[in-house]
Amino acid sequence: MAEKTQKIGIFDSGLGGTTVLKEMIKSLPNEDYIYYGDNGNFPYGSGKTKNELQKLTERILDFFVKNNCKLVIVACNTASTAAIDYLREKFSLPIIGIVEAGVKIASKNTKNKNIAVISTKFTADSHGYKNKAKMLDSELNVKEIACIEFAQMIESGWDTFDNRKELLNKYLSEIPKNTDTLVLGCTHYPLIRKDIEKNIKIKVVDPAVEIVERATQTLSSLNLLNDKKEKGRIIFFVTGETYHFKPTAEKFLGKEIEIYRIPK
Ligand code: DGL
Numbered sequence: 185m186a187e188k189t190q191k192i193g194i195f196d197s198g199l200g201g202t203t204v205l206k207e208m209i210k211s212l213p214n215e216d217y218i219y220y221g222d223n224g225n226f227p228y229g230s231g232k233t234k235n236e237l238q239k240l241t242e243r244i245l246d247f248f249v250k251n252n253c254k255l256v257i258v259a260c261n262t263a264s265t266a267a268i269d270y271l272r273e274k275f276s277l278p279i280i281g282i283v284e285a286g287v288k289i290a291s292k293n294t295k296n297k298n299i300a301v302i303s304t305k306f307t308a309d310s311h312g313y314k315n316k317a318k319m320l321d322s323e324l325n326v327k328e329i330a331c332i333e334f335a336q337m338i339e340s341g342w343d344t345f346d347n348r349k350e351l352l353n354k355y356l357s358e359i360p361k362n363t364d365t366l367v368l369g370c371t372h373y374p375l376i377r378k379d380i381e382k383n384i385k386i387k388v389v390d391p392a393v394e395i396v397e398r399a400t401q402t403l404s405s406l407n408l409l410n411d412k413k414e415k416g417r418i419i420f421f422v423t424g425e426t427y428h429f430k431p432t433a434e435k436f437l438g439k440e441i442e443i444y445r446i447p448k
Contacts, residue, residue: 186254186277188410192399193248194257195220195241197228198339198424200371201259202433204282207392208257209418209437211400212409216416218251220244224423224448228262229304229335229370237266237306245275247421254408257395258282261369262304265312278402283312284320285398286367286391291321293389294365300327302355302380303369304335313369327363331355331370338372340428348379356383365389375436423448 192212194205198221205219222228225240232240241263248256256279258264258271264281272279290299301313308330317324334355337345359366365387368374374390381388403409410416420443422429430443 186406186408188254188408189216189412190252190254190408191216191218192255192257193218193220193251193253194259195222195244195248195263196260196371197221197262198223198226198335198372199375199429199432199436200335200338202436203371203374203390204257204259204392204395205418206437207396208399211396214412214414214416215410217418218248218253219418219420220247221420221422221424221429222448223339223425223429226339226424227304227335228260228266229306230332232306234266234310237263238270241267241271242274245271245279249275249277253277255280255399255403257399259371259392259395261286261312261371261391262306265307265310278406280395280398280402282371282391282395283307283316283369285394286369287313287316287320287324289389289391289394290365290367291324293387294324296362296364297323298325298327298360298362299365299367300329300359300363301367301369302329302331302334302373305330305332307369313367327358327360328369329355329358334376335370335372338375341432342376342379352379352383356380359384359386367391418442420444421446
């Protein structure tokens, strides 16, 4: 039997999932969190097969189960695309996926049902969003655009790349004219949201907002919301470097973090 005092596990291939964690802390500050950044195996979004991604994410779920989690958030669109069904079959705890949340928030926001999604190559090539849209809102027209270099650039320091504007223009110019809503279909992208918004006039939506709603609903329906009064503890585990990860995550979250390196 799960208990209210257990933790929420959130994972990504690196820094991206901190954009989801930030939204979660805002709404559910009294929960305890484990953030797992698999930056030792970064990137997930190019050069890995579905099978490899399933195996990597299965290890992360094992880690969460061993570390007493009551709910898991797959804060990585690539991992959600490759492995959400696989993980749900293998594990009995509730697992919330970001692609389903992304389709939902897009369908809530679009007026004309024409949406575009920017994502990693894996998510776009596997039609992660098109496939979920078929199941959740079959009227949505989805244009999927792979921004191949973005996650890597953001992970290692977006501002240090002189060609970032040029690349932004290149990919955002692929958005069809009739599109009214753009989904940030990679959890790294909210970190450069301002730069994206500078370049386009349509509505930009972040699935993280919807994730929070789903997580809250799920925990509440299972009577698993932590009702302690004090703020929760957040522990970070990463499988790669911390020298860049730690300051970047701290800057984004606006506070110091507790972080440990574990084998990849
Ligand atoms: N943040 C991940 C996502 O949402 C992808 C980054 C990567 O390529 O590893 O898809």
